[in-house]
Amino acid sequence: MKVLVVGNGGREHALAWKIKQSPLVDRLYAAKGNAGIWQIAEKVNISPTDIPALVEFAKKEKIDLTIVGPEQPLSEGIADAFEEAGLKIFGHRKSSAILEASKVFAKNFMKKYGIPTAFYETFDNENDAINFIRAKGAPIVIKADGLAAGKGVIIANTIEEAEKAVKEMFAGKFGNASKRIVIEEFLEGEEASYIAMVKGEQLVPMATSQDHKRVFDNDQGPNTGGMGAYSPAPIVDKKIEQQILEKIMYPTLKGMKKEGRELCGFLYAGLMIGPKGINVLEFNVRMGDPETQPIMRRLESDLVEHILDILDGKIDKVSPKWSGKYSVGVVMASGGYPEKYEKGFEITGIEEAEKDKDVIVFHAGTDIKDGRLITAGGRVLTITAIGETLKEAKEKAYNAVGKIKFKNAHYRKDIADKGISRLGE
Numbered sequence: 001m002k003v004l005v006v007g008n009g010g011r012e013h014a015l016a017w018k019i020k021q022s023p024l025v026d027r028l029y030a031a032k033g034n035a036g037i038w039q040i041a042e043k044v045n046i047s048p049t050d051i052p053a054l055v056e057f058a059k060k061e062k063i064d065l066t067i068v069g070p071e072q073p074l075s076e077g078i079a080d081a082f083e084e085a086g087l088k089i090f091g092h093r094k095s096s097a098i099l100e101a102s103k104v105f106a107k108n109f110m111k112k113y114g115i116p117t118a119f120y121e122t123f124d125n126e127n128d129a130i131n132f133i134r135a136k137g138a139p140i141v142i143k144a145d146g147l148a149a150g151k152g153v154i155i156a157n158t159i160e161e162a163e164k165a166v167k168e169m170f171a172g173k174f175g176n177a178s179k180r181i182v183i184e185e186f187l188e189g190e191e192a193s194y195i196a197m198v199k200g201e202q203l204v205p206m207a208t209s210q211d212h213k214r215v216f217d218n219d220q221g222p223n224t225g226g227m228g229a230y231s232p233a234p235i236v237d238k239k240i241e242q243q244i245l246e247k248i249m250y251p252t253l254k255g256m257k258k259e260g261r262e263l264c265g266f267l268y269a270g271l272m273i274g275p276k277g278i279n280v281l282e283f284n285v286r287m288g289d290p291e292t293q294p295i296m297r298r299l300e301s302d303l304v305e306h307i308l309d310i311l312d313g314k315i316d317k318v319s320p321k322w323s324g325k326y327s328v329g330v331v332m333a334s335g336g337y338p339e340k341y342e343k344g345f346e347i348t349g350i351e352e353a354e355k356d357k358d359v360i361v362f363h364a365g366t367d368i369k370d371g372r373l374i375t376a377g378g379r380v381l382t383i384t385a386i387g388e389t390l391k392e393a394k395e396k397a398y399n400a401v402g403k404i405k406f407k408n409a410h411y412r413k414d415i416a417d418k419g420i421s422r423l424g425e
Contacts, residue, residue: 036363189274
């Protein structure tokens with residue numbers, strides 16, 4: 001069969017890498033992909049958001065299955081367009097993707113269906129927002145309503161920081177995404193990512209993971225798309241997982257169906273686990289990036305077979321097989337990310353890093369120019385490693401990171417430390 005992966009990042013490289021292993025797949029295509037993906041898939045020179053062109057390509061090439069990585073094409077209706085053309089696609093329709101595309105919708109939805117989340121208010125003007133902040137105090141969280149590539153969340157430790165964030169958002173820092181904002185309670189605790197493959201009111205859990213959103217060590221600095229992740233996340237034990245399923249995941253599936261927005265695709269709940277229990281920070285209607293990278297390293301069964309079964313209404317028979325090993329992914333980013341950064345720098349050392357059989361480097365912001373591999377984005381690579389222990393996986397990942405060079409490379413040095421501490425390693 002022919003499979004098309006839509007997207008350009010590290011998540012899509014990890015998905016393509018796993019899809020390529022399926023005995024069901026004869027040809028793999030990527031729109032548009034990156035320099036790493038092009039090593040294993042045929043390049044389709046179409047933007048992930050050029051939906052009419054993607055539909056035409058899929059019809060012409062008789063693509064049997066399309067898997068969507070990023071949120072933007074989902075929120076713009078790629079699944080609707082493919083379904084209307086009689087093409088098989090794994091990804092939520094536009095009406096369902098609003099769960100990620102609008103923070104206001106998501107918060108109101110959670111309130112309506114009793115899904116635990118922080119207290120909040122929504123605003124469409126600066127004065128009301130600032131008055132609310134002054135009444136509530138800090139720390140407090142300010143979120144752009146729309147999609148902002150994982151960067152539209154500001155955790156303000158002071159009232160001054162919060163007011164500055166509000167002013168910048170209404171001044172257009174995130175374009176149309178911040179015409180409306182959500183201001184919510186700051187929750188203490190430890191974050192975890194819970195991802196499942198879903199259809200209607202049924203789901204299949206993926207392996208647990210923990211992301212690291214802030215750009216600097218010890219969770220300092222601004223939020224990013226994610227600076228690294230590991231799997232499994234020891235904070236999500238069997239008891240916690242049962243609560244996540246009962247209080248969050250299944251009520252979300254049922255609520256969305258009741259709203260006429262039935263889900264079909266990957267569903268991601270970003271969670272805070274702490275003194276106030278388990279609360280939803282955000283929903284995403286796709287796999288996480290960088291969580292996908294370590295999660296795919298641990299998936300031993302056939303992802304394509306699982307997705308086909310779900311689309312064919314056989315979700316009951318889907319039972320992914322997971323490695324008992326730990327996996328760590330460290331993001332190497334361009335210096336200055338998530339703000340302004342330069343690109344076009346040559347990348348060296350990946351072959352040397354991958355001499356360790358437990359290491360795989362997934363590309364994100366990479367390109368080829370004059371036969372050389374160069375940086376082409378904020379997050380450039382995710383270096384993943386597996387190990388018998390989380391500590392071993394971390395050591396292997398950072399050993400590999402040390403072999404890869406490009407100008408102004410930046411990465412966190414504490415990915416997986418929370419899990420290692422929790423496990424007492």
